[in-house]
Amino acid sequence: xxxxxxxxxxxxxxxxxxxxxxxxxxxxxxxxxxxxxxxxxxxxxxxxxxxxxxxxxxxxxxxxxxxxxxxxxxxxxxxxxxxxxxxxxxxxxxxxxxxxxxxxxxxxxxxxxxxxxxxxxxxxxxxxxxxxxxxxxxxxxxxxxxxxxxxxxxxxxxxxxxxxxxxxxxxxx
Amino acid sequence: xxxxxxxxxxxxxxxxxxxxxxxxxxxxxxxxxxxxxxxxxxxxxxxxxxxxxxxxxxxxxxxxxxxxxxxxxxxxxxxxxxxxxxxxxxxxxxxxxxxxxxxxxxxxxxxxxxxxxxxxxxxxxxxxxxxxxxxxxxxxxxxxxxxxxxxxxxxxxxxxxxxxxxxxxxxxxxxxxxxxxxxxxxxxxxxxxxxxxxxxxxxxxx
Numbered sequence: 001x002x003x004x005x006x007x008x009x010x011x012x013x014x015x016x017x018x019x020x021x022x023x024x025x026x027x028x029x030x031x032x033x034x035x036x037x038x039x040x041x042x043x044x045x046x047x048x049x050x051x052x053x054x055x056x057x058x059x060x061x062x063x064x065x066x067x068x069x070x071x072x073x074x075x076x077x078x079x080x081x082x083x084x085x086x087x088x089x090x091x092x093x094x095x096x097x098x099x100x101x102x103x104x105x106x107x108x109x110x111x112x113x114x115x116x117x118x119x120x121x122x123x124x125x126x127x128x129x130x131x132x133x134x135x136x137x138x139x140x141x142x143x144x145x146x147x148x149x150x151x152x153x154x155x156x157x158x159x160x161x162x163x164x165x166x167x168x169x170x171x172x173x
Numbered sequence: 174x175x176x177x178x179x180x181x182x183x184x185x186x187x188x189x190x191x192x193x194x195x196x197x198x199x200x201x202x203x204x205x206x207x208x209x210x211x212x213x214x215x216x217x218x219x220x221x222x223x224x225x226x227x228x229x230x231x232x233x234x235x236x237x238x239x240x241x242x243x244x245x246x247x248x249x250x251x252x253x254x255x256x257x258x259x260x261x262x263x264x265x266x267x268x269x270x271x272x273x274x275x276x277x278x279x280x281x282x283x284x285x286x287x288x289x290x291x292x293x294x295x296x297x298x299x300x301x302x303x304x305x306x307x308x309x310x311x312x313x314x315x316x317x318x319x320x321x322x323x324x325x326x327x328x329x330x331x332x333x334x335x336x337x338x339x340x341x342x343x344x345x346x347x348x349x350x351x352x353x354x355x356x357x358x359x360x361x362x363x364x365x366x367x368x369x370x371x372x373x374x375x376x377x378x379x
Contacts, residue, residue: 005234006243013250020254024261031264115202115272124269 036084036109040068043086043105055084058104064089066104069170075162079112081121083163085170100136101171108163118159128153128160132167142168176301183305189282190313190364191371196280199273200314201360205325208332210318211311212270213277216259218307220251221283225303227251228291235292244287245278252277266335282310317363325355 040049040056044066048059058066066088073081086104106129108121120126131151141148142164144157152160189195196217203213227247235243256274259267267274277283286306291299323329327347334341353359 002236002239006239009231009234009243010246013246017250017253020257024257028257028260028264031260035264035268112272112275115276119272 032110039084039107039109043068043084043107058086058089070109071166071170073162073166075158075165076111077113077118077156077158077162080110081108081113081159081162081166082110083108083166085167087170100138102134102136102139103132103167103171105130106132106163106167113156113159118153118156120153120156121159121163126153129163135171137168137171176298179298179302180305183302183307183309184312185309185371188309188313188371189285189306190310191368193282193285195285196282196310197364199276199280200310200317201357201364203270203273204314204317204321204360204363205355206322206332207315207318207330208266208336209270210314211333212259212263212266212336213273214307214311214314216255216270216274217277217280217282218304218311220248220255220277221286221307221310222300222303223251224248224283225286225291226296226300228287229294229296229299232292240292241284241288244284244292248283248287249278263336266332269332269335282306313367316367317360320363321354321359323350325350325352325359 044058047065049056049068050059051057052067055070056068057064058068066086068084068086071083071085073083084107086106088102088104090101091099107123108129111118111121113119113121120128123129128151135149140150142150144150144152144160144164150160150164152164183189187193190197190200199213199217203209224244224247228244231243231247252275255277256267256271259271259274286303290302294302319329322331323346327345327350329344329346331343333343354363
């Protein structure tokens with residue numbers, strides 16, 4: 001039984017991992033929540049947030065000016081991409097007077113894209129994610145440039161498309 | 174193998190980053206600041222020591238056909254444990270280096286040491302070999318992180334507080350830097366210069 005010893009070793013490893021996961025998952029989830037809350041405050045520049053069904057409602061001086069949705073894209077290059085998207089609630093807008101629903105800001109909260117290439121969707125790594133501010137379904141051609149108004153990350157077209165289509169869908173909702 | 178020769182091997186003569194040129198992916202990618210270098214270097218050091226220890230411990234149970242898969246299994250287990258621990262204690266740091274922590278599995282230094290050393294040597298010297306190789310890797314990583322952060326951005330110790338839990342410790346040395354050094358090509362340039370420097374020192378000693 002050549003296979004017995006490696007199997008036992010594998011089983012030990014699996015048990016060790018399961019045990020550690022059990023031990024750490026509560027704190028890790030809490031850490032993730034804190035991190036998200038900090039991002040949320042950053043995204044709406046200090047406006048008040050009230051938890052709602054699908055995310056948060058954003059208030060300024062008592063009036064609701066926008067919403068935040070947590071969205072998961074399954075179309076990334078590797079695994080899921082979790083996004084927080086803050087949108088204006090018409091008729092409130094950022095700078096235009098069209099009354100369309102606009103993007104306030106977007107943040108990637110969890111992803112497993114390729115380090116050094118796909119991770120440019122993180123605001124800490126590049127400014128790419130900031131290009132969406134102020135864009136609406138109406139004022140923007142949501143296809144990649146040239147031809148459209150959205151820049152993709154070079155070398156990470158699949159990652160870019162996953163994020164872009166998630167935002168476009170949130171706007172269309 | 175005496176402890177002194179193991180230490181000499183890991184830190185200088187057979188340094189994983191400067192001589193064996195293994196584990197370059199994380200070395201080049203995370204060495205753009207001191208804090209990320211320290212984070213990834215320490216994680217690699219711990220994982221390498223533990224995996225060497227464990228692989229040496231079970232080396233009698235394995236034959237030629239099952240040795241490699243089990244070695245990778247052990248390494249992957251410790252990397253996952255390290256990943257979970259980082260998320261548990263240093264969540265903000267994990268946000269910066271998390272993607273590269275998973276890549277430690279593919280760091281050839283680990284499988285290289287497992288195969289070349291730990292699978293043939295007793296437990297204590299294997300763990301010590303891992304410790305020394307890991308330290309050698311960490312020191313090169315730190316040196317590169319320091320050079321690239323100071324010369325590339327004009328700062329030092331940015332984000333270090335994410336690891337230490339103390340107030341912000343970043344120091345601004347210059348208003349701006351030679352940005353190329355902080356970007357990916359700078360990693361290759363810095364590493365190349367360090368390897369050349371080591372060869373010059375070796376030549377002078379000989």
